[in-house]
Amino acid sequence: MLLLAEERGIFMSEGICYLYGAGTYYPDTVTSHNTGDMIIAVDGGYDFLCSHGIKPDLLLGDFDSISSLSDTGVKTLTFPTHKDYTDMYLAADEGMKSGYDTFVIYGGCGGRIDHTLSNIQLLSYITDNGKRAYLYADHYVVTMIKNDTFNINDVPFIKPEKGNYISVLSHSNESLGVTISGLKYETDNIRMTNSMVLGTSNEYIGKDFQISVSLGTLIIAFQL
Incomplete structure (x- = not known):
């Protein structure tokens, strides 16, 4: 008990x-x-x-x-x-x-x-x-970051498998300085808005990755 x-x-x-x-x-x-x-x-x-x-x-x-x-x-x-x-x-x-x-x-x-x-x-x-x-x-986990950096080591219990989808969307009206490294599709200091679908169905390629945003809130959804 x-x-x-x-x-x-x-x-x-x-x-x-x-x-x-x-x-x-x-x-x-x-x-x-x-x-x-x-x-x-x-x-x-x-x-x-x-x-x-x-x-x-x-x-x-x-x-x-x-x-x-x-x-x-x-x-x-x-x-x-x-x-x-x-x-x-x-x-x-x-x-x-x-x-x-x-x-x-x-x-x-x-x-x-x-x-x-x-x-x-x-x-x-x-x-x-x-x-x-x-x-x-x-078969998915959803999280958010605000003015912060995310990597898979932050997540309790799970590790992704190669080929799993990871989607990154802006929850705030706009998110500035969005940088994605180590996934199939990378970005460098881009602007995203909550009316954009750019960031859907990115892919884990089996190595360490980081998702960061300088100003704003991102929704991150990753496949289990």
Whole structure:
């Protein structure tokens, strides 16, 4: 049985904050965790964790998608159905309050497209706060960087295979100084905008690579 966060004394930024939502789960979902990690069940994500014998550190939401809420024995935060923020947003906030810098989101895609889009927007919120988040989808992971550099060694758990797609798009109105090195198609200090599709379906060629932006926010989606 996993210990509660308070029992681990983890309110610092060494570990990973895992958010398990009510969306679709894929084979790459991580169900083992390290000391120092925080596990948050977001509404119906609690059902997934229960099915794998995992006790979260925190359960929160408006509980419109959970199968049962009786006697969980888990610290619980209940929110109204009518509110300004999504349950996943509130969960990310709790993780940031607890000092986490890295977020991994499962069950945040599939199902309703508006929920998927809002979770991509959530990546921007987390990134704006100086953190890094990874949204796991169907054989893809989506992340964002702001005025920063990204390489594959930043990503928990996975390494790409040669030939896998990596797409780079501008989330902000414009992104300046976009440099991509080590992928099949490289760029040097270019400008991208959020109305451009340049950057879709780049390719990993089996060597170290870097993606950087001087000013702006990039969406990076890479194939597993």
